[in-house]
Amino acid sequence: MSATLGALLRLMEPDWSITLVERLDGAAAESSDPWNNAGTGHSALCELNYTPQQSDGSVDITKAVGVNEQWQVSRQFWAYAVENGVLGDPRSFINPIxxxxxxxxxxxxxxxxxxxxxxxxxxxxxxxxxxxxxxxxxxxxxxxxxxxxxxxxxxxxxxxxGTDVDFGSLSRQLLGYGAQRGMTTLFGHEVRDLRQQSDGSWTVKITNRRTGQNRKLDAKFVFVGAGGGALNLLQKAGMKEAKGFGGFPVSGKFLRSDKPHLTAQHQAKVYGLPPVGAPPMSVPHLDTRMINGKPWLLFGPFAGWSPKFLKQGDILDLPESITLTNFASIVNVGLTQWSLLQYLVGQLMLSDAERIGALREFAPSAIDPDWELNVAGQRVQVICGSKGKGVLNFGTTVLASADGRIAGLLGASPGASIAVPAMLDVMERCFAEHFSSWLPRLKEMVPSLGTELAKEPELFDEVWAWGSKALKLDKSADLTPAG
Ligand SMILES: Cc1cc2nc3c(=O)[nH]c(=O)nc-3n(C[C@H](O)[C@H](O)[C@H](O)COP(=O)(O)OP(=O)(O)OC[C@H]3O[C@@H](n4cnc5c(N)ncnc54)[C@H](O)[C@@H]3O)c2cc1C
Structure with missing residues (x-):
């Protein structure tokens, strides 16, 4: 998310000073790392939880159409980015599947x-x-x-x-573009606190995790794109709009295999129905995954649990996120979400044989020695509070302060696929005085910006054909993976 915002802002304002602060020593090593997510370019083509059946038997497609519209925005920006040297060979981050x-x-x-x-x-x-x-x-x-x-x-x-996307590779390339054009990158530095000054700007306190040295950065605008770490930072900043929000972490695990006799026989991302009463992130799927040019199969997700909000986080993350303003909402969710708790307990009790049993619903001939268990990323489900009535939200929420000086992103799904519309939303809400002057350039990047492609079939045909060619997704494309 931050890499996307950094690249977009750099494209709009080449002279602005931008600093990226990352607590880990490398880029995109948390949720966006390819082994920490399923890499589905979520376009709602296959996810059945986006098309629920109504009590009268009809199927509601509203959510699916909305997610696909968001996906189209990301797809167009990536096509522009490839054609304009922001991103490299599309095979390094997106593959047709x-x-x-x-x-x-x-x-x-x-x-x-x-x-x-x-x-x-x-x-x-x-x-x-x-x-x-x-x-x-x-x-x-x-x-x-x-x-x-x-x-x-x-x-x-x-x-x-459909597509498979390596969001880690994509993020690294976007950050590389910014860094080559003057963006400062501070790896191994953690944001520990944020204080707003009387002129509306922010002082960001950061610590070098290796040396323990503290520093302060001044910023006119802060984007908290800290994944699972965002909630705690927005709370520390005292952001009014974040009051009442809580988080509930659920980790993911996938069975994976790179056995050539299996990868050759399955070239698709196949999504099933979630078990009755289970949350949307539990939808089982058997996926082809391209990582560093090599095909893998992935099956899951199986849920795990840890109080950490980041895979490389701290066991105090959950307790430290509980405040006077979100306590009632969290308790309310705890008391009402029995099906989620039952699902989690059931998942935690699963044996290896039971996980292979679940896989056999998709691949009946699966045998244990062909598969290994991989622990993926942490998803922090958002608890939105209103008068003590907490609601568990499985989607993605962009929060922006009324003065537009700070924004942050909570939640995980649909996730990385919608990074571009989510960040355009941040730009519109936080840089209102610049946004109209940016619009012509943004429309070069995302020609459908501001329209609904479902209602503009000709424009859709045009941007679809352009994106397919630029991203090498058309059927005539050379499917040789990048090395
Ligand atoms: C199991 C699983 C499967 C998923 N499958 C998909 C999928 O198929 N398709 C999809 O689109 N999305 C998927 N997602 C969601 C997707 O991975 C996330 O939405 C996306 O990667 C989030 O990007 P981000 O930039 O917000 O967070 P991240 O990639 O987690 O980046 C946040 C960064 O902030 C850093 N950070 C945190 N706190 C601090 C701090 N205090 N100071 C400095 N740095 C800090 C972290 O180290 C991290 O590098 C999945 C997620 C999971 C967990």
Whole structure:
């Protein structure tokens, strides 16, 4: 998020002084590292939790269309960035990979068909195919068909227009662009406190984690893009808009395999339905993942638990985030979210054999020696408070102060895929006096800015074709991975 904002601001204002402060010794080593997330370029093509079934049997596609619109903004900016030397070879961070929804059982097949019909008229979802034929299923997903009992009906929704994204590589390249153009980068430095001065500017207290040396930085504007660390920093800053917000950390674990006989048989990101009562981040998926030019398979996520808000955080993160203003909301969530607690306890008790058992729902022939468990990143689910009634929010929330001098991002999903619209939102809210003068340049980068592509099919065709070519995602593209 910070890398995206830094690059966008550098493109708009080449002379502004920008400093990045990162507590770790390298860039993007927390949630954005490719092993810490699933790398799904979330465009709502396959995630069934974005298309819930209503009590009257209809399928609500509002969320899916909204997420896809946000994805289109990121996709356009990355295309511009590649064409203009901000980013390097697209193969180093984005790869085309079909996105697939998968269900089994008669009722679920019926739901998937109705979902397909509900999305069919929308240009953003035009490439989606509904498939319930066993032979075609086996042709497209050989690993998932092997040893499958087809006496139970199965169906998939398939689109060729999905992607796998290495958000770590993307972030490093964006930071590199800023650093080459005068952005100061302070790695191994942690922000410990923020104080607003009478003129509205901020004094940021930072500590060199290796030497213990303290320093102060002055800034007219601060963006707290600290991932799981953002809530505590916004609280320390005394940000009014962050009052009442709390966080609840859930870590992710994935089974992974690089066995060539498996990666060759499965080239898709296949998302299923979450178990009944489980939260959206528990949607099981079997993914092709491209990391450093090498294909992997990933299955999960399985939930883990730790009070840390960052993978490399501190066990006091959760207790330290509890304040007088969010205590009631957190307790309220604790008392009302029984299904989440039950789900977490169930996940923590899983044995290796049970995890392979869950994988077999997708790949019935899976055997234990082919797979290893990898601990992914921490997701801090946002608890939004209002009069003591806490609500657990699984989405992403941008907070900006009324004076526009500080902003921060909480939450995790859809996540890195929507970094560009989220940061454009920060720019609009915090740099209102500059935004209109930036608009013409921003529209060169994101031609659809300010419009809904679902309502502008011609513009959609145009930006889609441009993005596919620039990002080497069109079908004629050379699919050789970057080394
Ligand atoms: C299991 C899992 C699966 C996911 N799958 C997907 C997916 O498929 N697609 C998708 O789009 N998103 C996914 N996400 C979400 C996505 O990873 C995050 O939304 C995104 O990476 C967040 O980026 P960020 O810049 O906000 O945070 P981060 O990448 O975590 O960066 C925050 C940085 O701030 C630093 N920091 C923290 N505190 C301080 C401090 N006090 N001082 C200095 N530096 C500090 C951290 O060290 C870190 O480097 C997933 C997340 C998880 C955990």
């Amino acid at each position: 079909p996105h697939v929804s998968f269900v089994h059982g008669r009722d679920n097949v019926d739901y998937l068909k109705r979902r397909h019909e509900a999305l069919a008229g929308n240009p953003l979802f035009r490439s989606s195919e509904f498939i319930d034929d066993e032979a075609e299923f086996a042709r497209r997903l050989p690993l998932m068909a092997e040893k499958r009992d087809f006496s139970e009906p199965v169906a998939i929704n398939w689109t060729d227009e």
